[in-house]
Amino acid sequence: MPNYTARDILDNPLNTLRLQGYVGKILRIKLTEQTTEIVSTYDYVPKYLGGRELCNKIFWDEVPAGTDCFDPGNKLIYMTGATTATGVPTGGRTEMTGIAANNLPTQYSFSGIGGWIGAEFKFAGYDGIIIEGKAPEHTYVVIDDDKVEFKSADELWGLKVHDTQKALIDMHGVDFKCMVIGPAGEHLVRNASITTSNDNVMAKSGFGAVFGSKNLKAIICRGTGVVPVADVKKVLELRLEMGSPFMRPSPVQPQDRQGLPGSDAKGEWVRGNISCSYGCNQHCNCLMMGTNSVFTDEKINHVEKCVSPFAYGFVTDVPNNMAANWMTKQNHMQPCKLLSREFPAPDPTDPYFEEINKPILPDVFDFWKPDFEKGNLINELCNEYGIDKWDMIIWILPWFAMGQKEGVFDDMDLGMPVDVESSEFVSAIIEQMVYRSSEMGNLLAEGMARATRALGKEKFADTIYHGRRSQMLPGSPQVDLPISMETAWGHSFHWQGRGFEASISKPTWLATTIELMTSSRDMQTIEHHHDQYEKYLEIVADPYNSQVLVDSIIMNEQKGEMKDSVTCCDWQSPDLWWTSMEAEMYAAATGYPMTEQELAQSADRSKLLYRAILIRNFNRDRDMEVGAVWPGICIPDSWGEVADWDGFNKLVDRYYETRGWDKATSWPYRETWEKYGLGDIADEMEQIGKLPLRP
Amino acid sequence: MEEIKTGFGNHVVQYSAEYSFCAGCNSCEAICGLVHDAVVSPSYSRLFVKRGGTRDMVCHIVSCQHCLDHPCYESCPKQGEAMCIDENGIVYVDEEACIGCGKCVSACKFDPPRINMAKGEKKKFWKAKKCDLCRTRPEGPACVEYCPVRCLGLDTAAQGDVKDPEVTEKLVLNTSVGGVDFA
Numbered sequence: 001m002p003n004y005t006a007r008d009i010l011d012n013p014l015n016t017l018r019l020q021g022y023v024g025k026i027l028r029i030k031l032t033e034q035t036t037e038i039v040s041t042y043d044y045v046p047k048y049l050g051g052r053e054l055c056n057k058i059f060w061d062e063v064p065a066g067t068d069c070f071d072p073g074n075k076l077i078y079m080t081g082a083t084t085a086t087g088v089p090t091g092g093r094t095e096m097t098g099i100a101a102n103n104l105p106t107q108y109s110f111s112g113i114g115g116w117i118g119a120e121f122k123f124a125g126y127d128g129i130i131i132e133g134k135a136p137e138h139t140y141v142v143i144d145d146d147k148v149e150f151k152s153a154d155e156l157w158g159l160k161v162h163d164t165q166k167a168l169i170d171m172h173g174v175d176f177k178c179m180v181i182g183p184a185g186e187h188l189v190r191n192a193s194i195t196t197s198n199d200n201v202m203a204k205s206g207f208g209a210v211f212g213s214k215n216l217k218a219i220i221c222r223g224t225g226v227v228p229v230a231d232v233k234k235v236l237e238l239r240l241e242m243g244s245p246f247m248r249p250s251p252v253q254p255q256d257r258q259g260l261p262g263s264d265a266k267g268e269w270v271r272g273n274i275s276c277s278y279g280c281n282q283h284c285n286c287l288m289m290g291t292n293s294v295f296t297d298e299k300i301n302h303v304e305k306c307v308s309p310f311a312y313g314f315v316t317d318v319p320n321n322m323a324a325n326w327m328t329k330q331n332h333m334q335p336c337k338l339l340s341r342e343f344p345a346p347d348p349t350d351p352y353f354e355e356i357n358k359p360i361l362p363d364v365f366d367f368w369k370p371d372f373e374k375g376n377l378i379n380e381l382c383n384e385y386g387i388d389k390w391d392m393i394i395w396i397l398p399w400f401a402m403g404q405k406e407g408v409f410d411d412m413d414l415g416m417p418v419d420v421e422s423s424e425f426v427s428a429i430i431e432q433m434v435y436r437s438s439e440m441g442n443l444l445a446e447g448m449a450r451a452t453r454a455l456g457k458e459k460f461a462d463t464i465y466h467g468r469r470s471q472m473l474p475g476s477p478q479v480d481l482p483i484s485m486e487t488a489w490g491h492s493f494h495w496q497g498r499g500f501e502a503s504i505s506k507p508t509w510l511a512t513t514i515e516l517m518t519s520s521r522d523m524q525t526i527e528h529h530h531d532q533y534e535k536y537l538e539i540v541a542d543p544y545n546s547q548v549l550v551d552s553i554i555m556n557e558q559k560g561e562m563k564d565s566v567t568c569c570d571w572q573s574p575d576l577w578w579t580s581m582e583a584e585m586y587a588a589a590t591g592y593p594m595t596e597q598e599l600a601q602s603a604d605r606s607k608l609l610y611r612a613i614l615i616r617n618f619n620r621d622r623d624m625e626v627g628a629v630w631p632g633i634c635i636p637d638s639w640g641e642v643a644d645w646d647g648f649n650k651l652v653d654r655y656y657e658t659r660g661w662d663k664a665t666s667w668p669y670r671e672t673w674e675k676y677g678l679g680d681i682a683d684e685m686e687q688i689g690k691l692p693l694r695p
Numbered sequence: 696m697e698e699i700k701t702g703f704g705n706h707v708v709q710y711s712a713e714y715s716f717c718a719g720c721n722s723c724e725a726i727c728g729l730v731h732d733a734v735v736s737p738s739y740s741r742l743f744v745k746r747g748g749t750r751d752m753v754c755h756i757v758s759c760q761h762c763l764d765h766p767c768y769e770s771c772p773k774q775g776e777a778m779c780i781d782e783n784g785i786v787y788v789d790e791e792a793c794i795g796c797g798k799c800v801s802a803c804k805f806d807p808p809r810i811n812m813a814k815g816e817k818k819k820f821w822k823a824k825k826c827d828l829c830r831t832r833p834e835g836p837a838c839v840e841y842c843p844v845r846c847l848g849l850d851t852a853a854q855g856d857v858k859d860p861e862v863t864e865k866l867v868l869n870t871s872v873g874g875v876d877f878a
């Protein structure tokens with residue numbers, strides 16, 4: 001039975017701390033056996049907060065080294081946070097982890113998603129689910145409160161994302177929320193996404209392909225129970241304070257263009273600002289209404305955010321300013337305010353006002369000209385086939401654009417001319433990738449990093465694109481960029497000083513590079529680097545030897561783990577002048593008196609669990625980490641500057657030392673594991689010879 | 696839908712998309728459950744976010760219209776104890792006395808009915824959850840106060856005048872912007 005009243009949860013004998021916010025159970029879905037089991041959430045919380053920290057703990061406990069992404073032994077662990085469906089703003093964000101299909105080398109990774117299904121799981125009585133094994137045939141899982149059924153997905157297999165969602169609603173009713181894969185996931189395309197309502201996806205780790213490998217087309221859920229909330233008054237306060245000033249009315253607005261200035265395409269549509277997830281207090285997603293569709297003559301609506309505008313035209317990169325990363329008390333705002341166009345009034349009395357607001361001009365790329373209908377087509381194909389828009393818009397299509405201009409495809413026969421300006425080419429190549437129906441499509445389905453290696457890295461990745469021009473240096477000089485766009489772990493650049501979103505200062509790209517280094521995927525979706533401008537001024541003269549920079553990196557990493565575990569949104573956290581915000585959110589939901597320091601400790605524990613998995617299961621060490629990020633920062637930034645080997649290594653030394661990790665190997669010392677209550681991991685590391693002694 | 700004989704009292708309305716477009720966040724539902732019962736649950740909210748289809752994604756809010764002839768109240772076997780009317784004419788539920796028979800739900804003139812049913816402390820009893828306009832909150836309706844985009848309001852103008860149940864809601868919804876129909 002679901003929890004029909006708060007008392008059901010408080011009187012649960014396993015809930016010895018009488019925690020609210022959580023609902024008490026984790027559902028283990030055993031696809032091979034077609035059975036389920038219940039795991040008690042209270043076996044883990046509050047030590048392992050929920051969200052990603054709890055995923056990390058379960059994965060560490062349950063998945064041994066030697067397991068690969070498409071093995072039935074890979075587990076996808078999906079967790080809500082204690083704040084999910086409690087009215088705490090942005091708590092609707094949820095997390096999935098597992099061995100990812102879309103990184104290189106294959107490693108444990110994670111992906112976040114909004115939507116309404118996380119809340120629905122909690123209403124059904126589950127804080128999360130563990131998906132394991134492999135279904136004997138195409139399957140979808142129906143969770144209706146405490147009833148779970150495994151159903152044949154034969155009728156659904158092959159359907160596109162929205163058709164799958166519609167079929168499920170037609171069969172089961174509108175009250176069911178779903179997570180589904182499209183044809184890309186079915187064909188094990190490595191950047192396949194899992195989609196829930198409002199075109200919300202988990203895309204970065206390619207878990208859609210892992211669903212496909214498990215013969216799992218969809219999970220749907222309906223819940224009628226309750227999530228009890230400890231401190232309603234505080235939740236209401238948080239709703240007013242978080243992301244303040246409170247938003248204005250948000251009328252629908254007819255638009256005549258789409259895309260970033262300089263790359264924008266003319267076209268008619270209607271904009272509605274919408275939220276991405278249950279209980280959010282913002283509306284940073286854009287519902288594009290009344291656009292043409294590739295698949296139907298009727299006008300359609302689709303939800304776009306972040307990278308989608310570049311589908312409409314990609315002439316220049318993203319303009320920036322210092323304030324986006326380094327803010328002052330007088331002038332700071334949450335990024336969600338930017339996307340939803342709810343900017344608070346700037347304060348020009350700020351002594352740093354001019355410095356932090358001075359435009360950092362974007363690089364010019366000239367990848368493709370503005371074209372509204374082609375932009376709609378790219379976004380719709382990604383939404384419908386269930387593929388990562390990031391990979392398509394920021395990586396695969398730019399690679400074709402650069403490679404075409406540099407002539408690398410000249411002696412190749414793709415059965416059609418390579419031409420990213422042509423809708424026919426774009427739609428054909430996406431389709432070939434999704435259905436693996438041509439040699440090139442099949443290669444791209446393995447992800448860009450693998451594809452360029454298979455084709456020949458020297459020519460198909462390292463060839464220099466001569467078209468990138470800096471606007472930050474006089475005369476717009478050429479700043480060479482390899483056509484690969486690849487940074488570490490089989491992902492593409494993201495706010496790293498080169499490639500996409502390149503225009504950031506050197507201290508910032510050093511920070512984002514270290515953040516990427518200890519991860520297994522692009523971290524900029526959860527750790528957009530933020531800190532106080534005064535700190536930047538301390539760092540900038542000598543960033544390689546700056547403890548302030550290292551502390552700033554660790555603070556951003558802590559916030560990243562926190563956001564994914566509490567849970568809350570990267571676009572609203574951190575607030576640098578309200579550092580206890582996340583702890584207050586957690587305490588309001590659960591009633592557990594979490595302090596800022598305890599929460600930071602928990603975030604570090606989450607990072608250590610992640611590290612433990614990377615070290616034990618995927619042989620992570622210093623050489624691997626530095627080797628992964630180093631080639632990227634040898635490419636010039638917008639000012640023509642590259643990283644210095646000795647300087648960078650000094651920064652890495654300082655980072656590892658501050659973390660309590662051995663400099664030579666990057667492995668944590670026993671005292672570090674034990675400080676966070678992870679002595680059992682230290683023992684296991686000792687057994688496998690990965691527990692360094694302090695020199 | 697049957698005709699409502701006597702019009703509507705003050706009630707929560709969704710404004711036109713030209714004024715403010717519902718962000719679909721479900722905060723109003725969550726807040727309603729929180730201020731009344733300190734829980735968030737689809738069974739406890741007294742207004743409902745009807746999510747658009749998977750392709751449409753436009754949300755509509757449906758809420759109790761506070762019919763002046765209050766068929767829900769009339770149908771209650773514990774009238775005056777479970778379903779009550781306060782000094783301002785607001786029909787509300789005293790859950791202590793509610794026996795969970797669901798007659799009010801069947802009597803509601805609207806489709807879907809604007810009364811929710813949740814299981815009570817003693818599992819065999821259901822309890823009716825009906826909008827009481829947050830009558831005990833000095834600040835007034837919580838859903839209106841906390842809607843982040845202020846697309847909800849308390850309609851005090853139409854009372855007594857409008858008889859067609861379709862009209863009270865469509866008053867604020869029949870709008871078309873840029874060729875997209877929000878009705």
Ligand code: SF4
Pocket residue numbers: 758759760761762765766767768786802803804805808809810825
């Ligand atoms: S519950 Fe239904 S019948 Fe009763 S006042 Fe509300 S809308 Fe009218």
Ligand code: SF4
Pocket residue numbers: 707726727740741742758825826827828829836837838839
């Ligand atoms: S006015 Fe109060 S009782 Fe009515 S729907 Fe809004 S929050 Fe709920």
Ligand code: SF4
Pocket residue numbers: 716717718719720721722723724744754756841842843844845846847
């Ligand atoms: S709180 Fe406002 S924006 Fe959010 S679902 Fe309710 S009416 Fe829509």
